[in-house]
Amino acid sequence: MMRILLFVATNVAVLVVISIVLRLLGIDQALANQGGMGPLLAFSAVVGFTGAIISLLMSKFVAKMSTRAQVVTGSEGEAQRWLVDTVKRLADKAGIGMPEVAIYDGPPNAFATGAFRNSALVAVSTGLLQSMNREEVEAVLGHEIGHVANGDMVTMTLIQGVLNTFVVFLSRVVGSIVDKTVFRTERGTGPGYFITVIVCQILLGILASMIVAWFSRRREFRADAASAGLLGSPNPMVNALKRLGGLEPTSLPPALKAFGINDKPGFMALFSSHPPIEQRIAALQQRT
Secondary structure, three states: OOOHHHHHHHHHHHHHHHHHHHHHHOHHHHHHHHOOHHHHHHHHHHHHHHHHHHHHHOHHHHHHHHHOOEEEOOOOOHHHHHHHHHHHHHHHHHOOOOOEEEEEOOOOOEEEEOOOOOOOEEEEEHHHHHHOOHHHHHHHHHHHHHHHHOOHHHHHHHHHHHHHHHHHHHHHHHHHHHHHHOOOOOOOOOHHHHHHHHHHHHHHHHHHHHHHHHHHHHHHHHHHHHHHHHHOOOHHHHHHHHHHHHOOOOOOOEEOHHHEOOOOOOOOHHHOOOOOHHHHHHHHHOOO
């Protein structure tokens, strides 16, 4: 569950930086002066998907830096060797390339991220390794491998790119209206346009993150089912979820939230990247 808020936060930050650069280069102002919805929509799509793709390509780097995860090869000790061997076996069974395996200090959690199915990153916390038995850890790893095999990061990137397009487009439309009607700018664009665009991008970006979170919750059920399929039974994943439900919920860095295993409930359920554990257990039990 560390995966999506980190992804979304990185994406919003990239969009804001791109907007500032375009403003400094005069491209944004030239487009506003040109007028016409067609060019603006095309421009918005380029900027929107660029932000989402950059966020995707940065996902492994951001994940490692934000969690201080240490990549392990199996040579460090018996526990690390078991972890790497288990990930390798599950990855082979899922038909994907061997992901990097990492461990980070923290309460019980895990996540998977990366731009490509055959070069992903799977990381688990020390708290998860200490609080679960190996069958439960294997189920959690199967869940994360399921995210990778299902192409969830790419799917979320495409969804984010479409939403970014409308965020960029609507921000500039509102910016032009405010600049002309409130600030009374008669020629070109004034400071009101730039300020309104940035504010709207942030606010609309937050709204878009609610939609991304909804899609993320749907993907969690598929990842749970993937774990059940890889292990040949839903029981290990059910037991892992029950154990997580009895442990203190943990938060992951924002951009990684959507692809972890357990999500800390936020102040609004609409922003949660994971469905309630009870619903996930019920869905798995229907498979028995």
